[in-house]
Amino acid sequence: MQFDFQRLGALMRKETIQILRDRRFIMLFLGLTFVQLFVYSYAASRTVYHLPMAVVDQSQDPTSRSFVQALVNSQYFDATMYLDDQSQAKQAIDKSQVKAALIIPPHFAASVDQHSANFLMLLDGSDQFAVRSGYSAAGLVAQNFGLQMSAESVALTGAMPSLSDSLPINTSTQILYNPDLNDKWFVIPGIIGMILQTLAIEQAAIFLVRDREWGTMEQILATPVRQLELILSKMIPLSILCLLAFGISVGLGIFWFGVPFHGNLFLYFWLALLFLASCLGLGLVISTRATTQFEAETSSMIFMLFGLLLTGLFYPRTGMPLIPQLIGDIAPLTYFIRISRGIYMKGVGLSFVWGDALILVIYTLIVVGISSKTFKMRLD
Amino acid sequence: MSAELFVTQSQVTPILVQNLTRRFGAFTAVDDVSFSVQAGEVFGWLGPNGAGKTTTIRMLLGLIKPSSGSAFVSGFNSATQTKLVHAHVGYMSQQFTLYNDLTAMQNIRFYGGVHGLSSDELRQRISEIIQMAGLVGRENTLTGSLSGGWKQRLALGCAIVHHPKVVFLDEPTAGVDPISRRQFWELIYQMAKDGVTVLVTTHYMDEAELCQRVGFISAGRLVALDSVSQLKLTQMRGQVLEINVSDPEKAVRILKAAQQSHQVPLDEVALYGAQIHAVVPDAQEYNDAIQRLLTQDNIRVNSIEWIAPTLEDVFISSVKARVDAN
Numbered sequence: 001m002q003f004d005f006q007r008l009g010a011l012m013r014k015e016t017i018q019i020l021r022d023r024r025f026i027m028l029f030l031g032l033t034f035v036q037l038f039v040y041s042y043a044a045s046r047t048v049y050h051l052p053m054a055v056v057d058q059s060q061d062p063t064s065r066s067f068v069q070a071l072v073n074s075q076y077f078d079a080t081m082y083l084d085d086q087s088q089a090k091q092a093i094d095k096s097q098v099k100a101a102l103i104i105p106p107h108f109a110a111s112v113d114q115h116s117a118n119f120l121m122l123l124d125g126s127d128q129f130a131v132r133s134g135y136s137a138a139g140l141v142a143q144n145f146g147l148q149m150s151a152e153s154v155a156l157t158g159a160m161p162s163l164s165d166s167l168p169i170n171t172s173t174q175i176l177y178n179p180d181l182n183d184k185w186f187v188i189p190g191i192i193g194m195i196l197q198t199l200a201i202e203q204a205a206i207f208l209v210r211d212r213e214w215g216t217m218e219q220i221l222a223t224p225v226r227q228l229e230l231i232l233s234k235m236i237p238l239s240i241l242c243l244l245a246f247g248i249s250v251g252l253g254i255f256w257f258g259v260p261f262h263g264n265l266f267l268y269f270w271l272a273l274l275f276l277a278s279c280l281g282l283g284l285v286i287s288t289r290a291t292t293q294f295e296a297e298t299s300s301m302i303f304m305l306f307g308l309l310l311t312g313l314f315y316p317r318t319g320m321p322l323i324p325q326l327i328g329d330i331a332p333l334t335y336f337i338r339i340s341r342g343i344y345m346k347g348v349g350l351s352f353v354w355g356d357a358l359i360l361v362i363y364t365l366i367v368v369g370i371s372s373k374t375f376k377m378r379l380d
Numbered sequence: 381m382s383a384e385l386f387v388t389q390s391q392v393t394p395i396l397v398q399n400l401t402r403r404f405g406a407f408t409a410v411d412d413v414s415f416s417v418q419a420g421e422v423f424g425w426l427g428p429n430g431a432g433k434t435t436t437i438r439m440l441l442g443l444i445k446p447s448s449g450s451a452f453v454s455g456f457n458s459a460t461q462t463k464l465v466h467a468h469v470g471y472m473s474q475q476f477t478l479y480n481d482l483t484a485m486q487n488i489r490f491y492g493g494v495h496g497l498s499s500d501e502l503r504q505r506i507s508e509i510i511q512m513a514g515l516v517g518r519e520n521t522l523t524g525s526l527s528g529g530w531k532q533r534l535a536l537g538c539a540i541v542h543h544p545k546v547v548f549l550d551e552p553t554a555g556v557d558p559i560s561r562r563q564f565w566e567l568i569y570q571m572a573k574d575g576v577t578v579l580v581t582t583h584y585m586d587e588a589e590l591c592q593r594v595g596f597i598s599a600g601r602l603v604a605l606d607s608v609s610q611l612k613l614t615q616m617r618g619q620v621l622e623i624n625v626s627d628p629e630k631a632v633r634i635l636k637a638a639q640q641s642h643q644v645p646l647d648e649v650a651l652y653g654a655q656i657h658a659v660v661p662d663a664q665e666y667n668d669a670i671q672r673l674l675t676q677d678n679i680r681v682n683s684i685e686w687i688a689p690t691l692e693d694v695f696i697s698s699v700k701a702r703v704d705a706n
Binding site: 004007009011013014018021022215216218220221222223224225226377378379 | 494
């Protein structure tokens with residue numbers, strides 16, 4: 001019962017004709033790459049600019065006015081209304097008229113000279129992105145001004161703890177790899193993995209289920225075709241398409257989104273290929289369970305959701321409870337995201353990502369093992 | 381080394397089925413079926429929907445495992461030497477599944493390729509099969525846009541691209557026009573003349589009459605197995621009266637009522653187009669009784685005739701005999 005290259009050739013030729021004939025499929029495949037890359041990277045921008053801000057300036061001196069101006073100049077805030085006291089400011093946030101309110105106490109200029117100046121920033125805690133951006137922006141501006149900031153989040157969500165009681169500690173932070181905290185730098189290497197995972201799992205499952213749905217599988221099973229030949233004939237053309245999508249996303253990441261690539265492209269390619277193998281294997285496992293293309297597609301959607309939510313693509317895994325973390329471990333993307341960010345952003349070599357690479361090797365062996373056992377060359 | 385290898389090819393029974401049984405949970409799809417088919421024979425494997433026809437073929441092809449019993453094709457055990465079986469058989473599954481998004485020629489080339497044909501053989505077979513299927517000039521037409529008869533002949537061509545000695549055809553003529561059906565049967569006979577063994581399933585009893593031997597399967601059990609003429613002699617309980625009346629539907633209702641009340645010993649009453657077939661123990665004896673029964677109810681009897689049973693009569697009779705025996 002030996003492997004035969006002629007049979008593999010005949011099978012692959014057939015698949016290639018089918019793929020090339022189906023223009024819609026190719027458009028969809030490449031279109032999905034573009035759409036995911038653009039939608040995710042733009043939608044994932046979590047920095048919020050031009051927050052509407054109420055100003056309660058109880059000092060009314062040149063220093064307080066220049067501080068307000070500095071906040072506005074930072075582009076993070078727009079001073080949209082001027083109010084008399086803190087309670088009015090709170091009301092304005094309650095009514096969603098503003099997202100932030102700046103309260104400057106009396107004698108501001110004098111306090112600044114004595115290096116003991118204080119201000120209070122109220123933030124709308126019901127909008128977590130606004131709070132986060134506003135909080136860090138106000139902090140940075142204040143640092144330049146040499147002020148001590150008190151921030152308080154209004155509304156009941158309490159996303160941000162009240163800092164009004166905290167001790168005046170001078171923190172100094174230096175951010176590595178992405179000094180401007182550009183969201184795209186952080187997101188693109190992850191999205192490249194996400195695109196690869198989505199396409200590979202879904203299409204691998206669909207490619208095999210399709211023949212079962214058409215009834216052509218029964219016909220092929222009654223020929224001398226072997227299991228490995230059949231599977232490879234579908235996975236090889238699909239891999240080529242996936243690698244094309246990979247190339248497009250890396251290219252766009254570097255040249256369109258301007259995220260500099262710091263690592264070794266060659267190593268990145270080989271580890272992406274390994275990641276691809278694990279995803280295709282997973283798709284195979286799904287295909288052995290599904291009987292219709294719809295079922296295969298729906299099952300692969302689960303991994304897309306895992307990919308979006310639990311792999312650390314957008315939401316940090318360190319903050320997750322144990323169970324969601326464990327569920328996230330099922331998706332191969334969890335491992336590749338770390339590899340991708342490591343190589344792409346930090347420029348690290350295999351000595352830093354070998355752990356995740358090893359997990360992907362084991363992962364691939366497991367899914368291929370499972371699918372070769374469950375993918376029957378029989379109908380029962 | 382299995383013992384089969386010492387038997388020369390001509391002595392091997394092309395299809396050999398021994399006590400073949402397949403259960404799906406509590407349901408027995410194929411129940412203790414045994415038969416064999418000789419070289420060059422056209423064997424009809426008949427039965428109603430869900431009787432186990434396709435399940436039998438799938439077991440012969442090793443596509444599903446038997447619960448017990450065994451099947452041999454060209455001397456190879458279907459369950460354990462599956463791929464050897466596949467190298468030696470042609471199979472046309474239900475709805476003749478070709479790739480609709482390949483052209484006619486690409487389909488032939490694909491099946492030839494997976495059967496390991498060399499490029500020279502392939503070139504020759506492509507032109508032969510295109511000829512056979514009547515597709516000259518349509519070689520590059522997408523299979524999906526071919527009509528039923530063409531698709532069906534192309535599917536047969538793809539199934540026999542590697543010159544198999546045994547061919548399984550599962551309802552090859554379902555949903556195809558009568559002219560295409562006739563052409564298709566001519567192809568089957570051509571194959572049989574060349575020494576190919578053909579096992580074919582069908583719903584059409586007129587096609588079944590074309591088989592040299594038939595097996596009837598009903599609810600998984602083999603109920604009759606013989607040549608068509610022998611079956612008509614041996615399997616038929618009673619004789620068939622063909623009745624032409626003015627109101628066939630009403631007549632059937634009357635006769636069925638008479639059957640229920642044992643007024644006339646009717647084995648079977650059924651409508652065949654505009655005619656009624658009534659099976660009675662003795663045609664001459666009950667001819668008058670039936671005629672009287674119908675005229676009583678104001679039905680004009682145009683003719684009533686003792687005819688030779690059709691295969692369908694035989695089939696229904698065999699199935700009934702099996703049901704009565706249980």
